[in-house]
Amino acid sequence: MSEPLALSGAPDEPSPTRGVRTFPTAAASLGRRRAFTEAMAAWTLAGPAVCFLLVLFFLPVIGVFVIALTDWQFGARTLSFVGLANFREVFADDGFRTSLLNTVIYVLIVVPGTLIPGLLIALLIESGKSCRSFYRAIHFLPFMATLTAMAIAWEALLHPTIGLVNQTLAAIGLPTANWLRDENTALPVLAVIGVWQNLGYAMVLFLAGLKSIPQDLYDAADVDGADLWLDQLRTVTLPMLGPVSMFIVIVIALRAFEAFDTIQILTQGGPGHASEVLLYTLYRESFVYLRTGYGAAVAVVFLAIVVTLTLVQARLMDRKVHYQ
Amino acid sequence: MSANTHSHRLLPPAAILRQAVLLVTGALILVPFVWMVSLSIKPPGEIFRTSFSFWPAQFYGVENYTRALTQAPLPRYMGNGLIVCAMILALQIFVCAPCAYALAKLRFPGRDLLFGMVLIGLLLPHQVLSLPLFILAYQLGILNTYAALIFPYVVSPFGIFLFRQFFKTIPDDVVHAARLDGLSEIAIVWKIMVPMALPAVIAFSIFSVVGHWNDLFWPLIAVRDQSLMPPPLGIMAFKNEEAGNDYGPLMAASTLVVVPLVIAFLAAQRWFVEGLTGGAVK
C-alpha cells in the first residue's frame, strides 16, 4: 500500500547526483518518509473517531468502575474509595438478587420461546415458494416497530376488563387475570412480549442460515435415499444450522438481557419487585434514586454478564469454521 | 437454476398446511398492531364496552387523531425524533467513514490497537455507559438539550466495523488509481469509498435510524422538557398524563409513532432486514 505513494511522488524524487551507491539510502529515507506520511494521514482520518471513542466509550467504562469503588453521590463534592463495599451492598440486597433472578427467568423464557418458533416459522417459510417475503415481513414487523408504542398497545390488549386477551379467555370459559398487576404473571407476560418482539429477528437469522445450505446437499440426500422432509431435516438441515443456532441463542439472550422499554412502560418493575430486571434496576438506582455508587456496581455486574456472553459468541463463531 | 428443488415435492396438503400455519402465526403476531389501530378509531364508549369488533360502530378516528396531534405535542415529538436521528446519522457517517478507510486501506503504527478499540466498543452495551455519560453531559451543561440526545452516539463502533469490512472488499487498485489521479486521502474517502460502499451505508443508516427512533433509555435520562422529547419518550409522557383513561387518542398517538418506520419497512423490506440483521450475520 505504500507503493502508490512512492509512485505518485516519483517526479520530485531527488536525483542521485553522488553516484549509484548512495541511492539505496536515499530510497530508504524516502520510504520512511512515505510511511510517515501515510501514518499521519491515517491518524488524521481516524482522529475524530479515536477521540470520540476514548471520550464516549473508554472514559465512561473506566468511570463506571471507578464510581463503583467509591461512595460518591451525584452532585457531591467529595468522594472516598470504599473498595468493594458497593458490590457487597448490591449482592446483599434482596431487591438486586430478585432483579438478577428475574432477569435470568426472563432470559430463560425468551430464548427458547423465541428460538423454537423462530426456527419452525423459518423452516415453514423456506419449505414453500409462495408468499415468502410476505410472511417474512409480517413476522419481522414487531422487531422494528417502536417498542414503547407497542407496549402501550399490549397494555390495552392485557387490560383486565376491556382487553382482548381477557375477553377471549372469558368467552371460551378460561380464567382471566390482571396480567400486569399480578406478581405471578407480570414477568412471564413481559417475557411473552419479548418473544413477540424478537421472534422475527430469530426467524430472519435462521432464514439466512437456511439459505446458506448448498442445494447440492439436499440433492445428494435425495439420491442417497434421505428424501422425506423429516429425513432431510435430520440429515442436512439441522446439522447445517447447528453453528448458526448457537450464535442465534447468544444474540437473542443478549437482547433479552437488555430488556427495558416494556418494563418501564408497563410495570415499572412491579408489582413489588416481581418484574424488576437488571437494566431497570440500573436505571432506577442510578437516575431515579440517584444511588450513584450502587448503580455503578449494578452496571459493572451487567457489563460482566454481557461481555461474557459476547465472548462465548465470538468463540462459537470461530468454531463454526470447521464445517467449511 | 434449480432453486430449492427440495421444496418442489411439497404435496398440495402440505402446501396448504404451510400457508395455514403461517397465516395463523402471522395473524397472532399482528394482533397488537390491529388492536392498536382498532382502538384508535373507536369512541371512548365503545372502547369500554367489551366487544370483539375491529371496526367501530361510530367512527371516531378523526377525533382521536386530532386529539393525539393537538393535546400532546406529537408533531413536535416526531420532529425531535427526525432531527435527532438525522444529526446522529450524519455525524456517525462523518466520523466513522474516514476511520474505517484508514483501518481498511492504510498501513500505520497502532492500527491493530485502534481496531481492537473498535471491537471493544462493539462489545460494550450502551446502557452501562449511561451514568458517566450523564455526568459528562451535566459537566458540559448540555443536559436537557438536543446535544444531550445526540452526543453519546457521535461515533458508532458498529459503523466503523461495518464500513471497514465493506471497504476491505474494494480492491486496493481503486485506491491506487485515485491517488495517481491526484485525489487526497480525504477525497478518496468521500468521492470513491463511500459511494462505492453505498449498500453498507444504506444498511447502516437503517440500523442507526431505527435504533435511535425507537430508543427510550437514553432520552429518558437526558431530557426532561416535553419540547425536546423524541417519540418514545413523548408517548410515555402522554400516557402518564392521560393516566390510561383515554385510550383512543393514546392509541392514535402510538399508531402515528409506529407508522413511519412500518411504511419505510414495507417499502424497502430487504434493506431493512439486511440493515437490522447484518451486524449479527457477519
Added chain:
Amino acid sequence: MASVLIDGIDKNYGPTSVLRGVSLSIADGEFLTLLGPSGCGKSTLLRILAGLEVQDAGSISIGERAVDGRRPKRRDVAMVFQSYALYPHMTVASNMALPLRMSRLSAFQRLPLLGHLLPGTARTAAEIEVEVTRTAKSLGIGHLMARKPGQLSGGQRQRVAVGRAMVRHPAVFLMDEPLSNLDAKLRVQMRAEIKELHQRLGVTFVYVTHDQAEAMTLSDRVAVMLDGELLQVDPPQDIYADPDDRRVAEFIGSPKINMLEGVVRERGLIDLAGSTLTIEADALPGAPLTLGIRPEAFYLVDYGGPGALTGSVRMIEHMGSDLFVHLDLAGLDHPLIARLLAERAPHIVPGQTLHVGVRPDRVLLFAGDGRRLRRKVESGRASVTPIREIAR
C-alpha cells in the same frame, strides 16, 4: 447393470426452453459422456435422469423399466456432484454409510440412541460398516474414515464422493463435472482412476462435462449437446473426424476448425478464398457451402495455384513439435489456422507469403443450414489431383 433409455425429453424453466426433444439410448455398461458448453442443458438432463428434476415431456427408462415419477432412491442410480456434496458434519465413514443406512434400516432403527435397542439394528449396522470399509479400502481412503470432509484434500473428497456412490452398487453412475474442482494435475490422475473404476465395476456411467479432453479420453460414446439439443452421439474419434453438424465440428477440437465459405464451380471443383480446390461435393454448381478444414489437414507446398491456398503469415505460435500458423487470406475476414510440423516448416516469419495444400479427404462440407454434406465414396479413385508436397 442396466441400459438407459432417454426418450423425447423436454424441459422448460418458465419461458426458456432448456431441453428440446432429447432422445438417447445408452447401452448396459457403457461409458457415455454428455459434452457441451455451460448452459447447454447437459446437467439438467443428468438431474432428470437422477430424478432430481421432473421433465415436462418424454420418458426415462432405466434397466428397461420406466422410472418417470419415481423418486431418486428408487431409480437404482448414484450420483457424484460437482461440489461433491459431502455432509460436512459427518465423518467419511458416516457419509459413505448414509445411503446404506437409509435403504437398509427402518425409520425407527435410525433413531438416535433408541434405534440401537431395536432388534437387528446392530447386525445391519455392522454389515454396513464392513461394506463401507471394503469400498473405502478399494479407493485408497481407508485411513480417512474418521475424518470430516473439511479435513480432506480435494482429491480425497472426490474419492469419498465416489465411494458414497459406490457402496450402493447402483446400476447407473451419474457424474456431474466431478473433476472440475480439482487442479490440472490431479484432474488427469483422477480421470485415469474414473476410467479404471468403470472398467472394474462394468456398470453404466453417464458423465457430464464441458471438457473435451475428459470426454474424449473417458468415453465409449460422446453425446454433444448445444442449446438444449442433442447434436450427435458417437465414439470420440467419429465426433472429431466425422461430425454430423457444423456446430459439433466447431465445438470439438483445439485450435478450432477453420470454416471457409465456398461456392461449387462445377462438379468436383469448389471456389474459395481466391483459389479452387478439387473436391467432390454433392451439390449443384453455384451452390454456396461451408468447408470445414481442421488445422492439421493443411500441408506446405512450394507454389500457389489450383488446389492450394495462399496467404500472408500473421502470427506463429510455437507448440514444440508443431507450429500453429495464422494466415490472412484474401477475402477472408478472420485468419486461417494451419498446424504444421515444426521440423518441416523451419523458416516461416510473420509477413511472409505462404502456400498451403489441403488434404481433400479431410475436408468436411456443410450446407447453409449447418448440416453435413457427405460425399459419395468413389471406390478406387481418389477424386483429387495430387499436388507435390515440399518436404515429401
